[in-house]
Amino acid sequence: MSALEELITKAKALQADGHTPGQISDELGLSMETVTWLLTQQKGMEAPKDVHIDWTEVGSHGMLLSDMAMIMLKRFLYLTEEGAIRPTDDTVDTVVGIASSGVPLATLIAAEEGLKLAVYLPAKHSVSETPTGSLSGTFSTVAGQRCLIIDDVVTTGTTLAEAIRFLRRHGATPVAIWSLFDKQGIREVDGVPIRSLFTISRLG
Numbered sequence: 001m002s003a004l005e006e007l008i009t010k011a012k013a014l015q016a017d018g019h020t021p022g023q024i025s026d027e028l029g030l031s032m033e034t035v036t037w038l039l040t041q042q043k044g045m046e047a048p049k050d051v052h053i054d055w056t057e058v059g060s061h062g063m064l065l066s067d068m069a070m071i072m073l074k075r076f077l078y079l080t081e082e083g084a085i086r087p088t089d090d091t092v093d094t095v096v097g098i099a100s101s102g103v104p105l106a107t108l109i110a111a112e113e114g115l116k117l118a119v120y121l122p123a124k125h126s127v128s129e130t131p132t133g134s135l136s137g138t139f140s141t142v143a144g145q146r147c148l149i150i151d152d153v154v155t156t157g158t159t160l161a162e163a164i165r166f167l168r169r170h171g172a173t174p175v176a177i178w179s180l181f182d183k184q185g186i187r188e189v190d191g192v193p194i195r196s197l198f199t200i201s202r203l204g
């Protein structure tokens, strides 16, 4: 089965489980337009110009995931040395992982650096009737903390903007964002610099 066929199968399975196109879009990290196309594939309808990033080959193996987190960390430290990220007294107190895929990366980085770990649960993961973002109570609080935010993929930047608003509202200072993949080529979100290991750009 090709990667595209697998994606179509996944989208249809999620639909059969009762997920809305919006939920399928979040789940697969694709635009609504792409999800509509995957589900219907109407004749003559051109495939949308979206990109699906599948890093399960790395994410499903603890050792490889750890290696990937260490690559992110090394790059972050190099950038700090270059002054690309504004140095503060101690730079970062707390690493904030965005659930779910940012959490293992954030955990590994926090462990390596001896930093605190906080976990942000985005509003889209909330099952409440009025979905709001929150911090997991099991991990660190963020008031007064300088935070490094970690996520795996930036698609629209909406999740990061939401996390930044939440952190600021709760007395934290987001100092930088690190992601594995950036599908937008964004350099900052609400004044917080973002650096990604891989940037996906469309040339045509």
Ligand SMILES: O=P(O)(O)OC[C@H]1O[C@H](OP(=O)(O)OP(=O)(O)O)[C@H](O)[C@@H]1O
Pocket: 025, 026, 027, 028, 029, 098, 099, 100, 101, 102, 151, 152, 153, 154, 155, 156, 157, 158, 159, 160
């Ligand atoms: O830039 P945005 O448009 O906000 O999209 C990016 C977010 O979407 C994915 O999360 P999602 O909750 O869909 O998947 P996950 O559970 O694998 O983290 C990804 O991990 C980012 O957090």
